[in-house]
Amino acid sequence: MALTFASTRGATDGVTPVVMLAAQGSGATRIVRNITVYNADTASVTVTVTQANDVADRILTKTTLGAGDTLTMSGPYVTATSGDGYEVVLAAAKTTTDCDWTLSYSNDS
Numbered sequence: 543m544a545l546t547f548a549s550t551r552g553a554t555d556g557v558t559p560v561v562m563l564a565a566q567g568s569g570a571t572r573i574v575r576n577i578t579v580y581n582a583d584t585a586s587v588t589v590t591v592t593q594a595n596d597v598a599d600r601i602l603t604k605t606t607l608g609a610g611d612t613l614t615m616s617g618p619y620v621t622a623t624s625g626d627g628y629e630v631v632l633a634a635a636k637t638t639t640d641c642d643w644t645l646s647y648s649n650d651s
Contacts, residue, residue, distance in 0.1 A: 574619040581607035588633035
């Protein structure tokens with residue numbers, strides 16, 4: 543099995559869930575190595591990171607971050623089911639700025 547390493551990055555969109563990593567194809571294995579979320583807002587925010595799939599979502603963490611704080615989640619989070627992806631959402635509307643996030647992962651090939 544050869545691994546291909548990659549990452550995605552983006553920003554939250556208030557209380558609307560944002561896809562950090564879309565679901566992989568059937569028969570593929572994905573290993574999420576690291577997830578970070580930086581609170582660039584001037585106020586505290588509550589961030590929820592979820593492993594989302596077609597059947598049921600699994601909350602990986604629900605954390606309150608102070609202004610300027612960073613959430614760091616170290617994997618591995620192994621995803622071997624078609625339809626599994628990762629999302630991030632805020633519990634309430636932002637004050638001034640959405641949170642920046644990065645997700646690092648590898649795929650088998």
